[in-house]
Amino acid sequence: MAISPFPDMGIARVDRASEIVIVSHSNVVYWWPAWVAGYLIAALTYFQGSVVQVGGTSVAQIHPSNNPGLMFILVVMSLIVFTNARLRGVYSVLTLVTVAFITVLFAWLGWWDAILNAIPSLSAKANIGFYLVFSTALLIIWLVSFFVFDRLSYWTIRPGQLSQISLIGGGTQNYDTQGVRFERREQDYFRHIVLGFGAGDVVFHGKEFPSGSIVIPNVSFIADKARNIERLVVIKPDA
Numbered sequence: 001m002a003i004s005p006f007p008d009m010g011i012a013r014v015d016r017a018s019e020i021v022i023v024s025h026s027n028v029v030y031w032w033p034a035w036v037a038g039y040l041i042a043a044l045t046y047f048q049g050s051v052v053q054v055g056g057t058s059v060a061q062i063h064p065s066n067n068p069g070l071m072f073i074l075v076v077m078s079l080i081v082f083t084n085a086r087l088r089g090v091y092s093v094l095t096l097v098t099v100a101f102i103t104v105l106f107a108w109l110g111w112w113d114a115i116l117n118a119i120p121s122l123s124a125k126a127n128i129g130f131y132l133v134f135s136t137a138l139l140i141i142w143l144v145s146f147f148v149f150d151r152l153s154y155w156t157i158r159p160g161q162l163s164q165i166s167l168i169g170g171g172t173q174n175y176d177t178q179g180v181r182f183e184r185r186e187q188d189y190f191r192h193i194v195l196g197f198g199a200g201d202v203v204f205h206g207k208e209f210p211s212g213s214i215v216i217p218n219v220s221f222i223a224d225k226a227r228n229i230e231r232l233v234v235i236k237p238d239a
Helices: 027-048 067-082 090-109 111-117 128-147 189-195 222-234
Strands: 011-015 019-022 050-054 057-062 153-158 161-166 172-176 181-184 200-205 213-219
Touching: 019 222, 027 057, 027 067, 027 128, 027 189, 027 213, 057 128, 067 090, 067 189, 090 111, 153 222, 181 222, 200 222
Parallel strands: none
Antiparallel strands: 011 019, 019 153, 050 057, 153 161, 161 172, 181 200, 200 213
């Protein structure tokens, strides 16, 4: 049965009863808030900013406050932390709420401008062109990564068989799932649930695997797939 080379949204059910295709996404999939925030701040700068001149040359509109620039920096910094640090359960929620509270509180009280003004020549202001160029570049990277690069290698699960398929080179690795134990790891609330729209990591434990287990990270909508994966792993091929 033919399989689409680019499975849709992390999973494509070629046959709901006999096969599931899973795509493991890179951490780039969690970076959509960066380009969304960039476009929103660009729009804010367009409506509230003013044109300034540097060295006699007009520069595109710049927002009069440091708040938009600092907000954008904090969004990017938070994404770096949350997509690399493993904060699971309540720790992820507490960290997210604390960062958001401090950021909004300082902006509302106007402390960000006061902090930056205390240091000569320090500013977080950027013109509208910076936000548009940076956000567009991130958007292109996100789209290419999600719809192309991540789908060059994917996994298929059939009754009694787990396979890794690589489109470049046409390589395929097959594993017998007899005696294999399936595990869905605890989700990081912010990274998996909020940024990844219900993504998660899955692990297959078995003696046949080279290192004793196979980890497939960042699988989209894992909650809807877990039951079907468990069912297919334990079914024998002749069943």
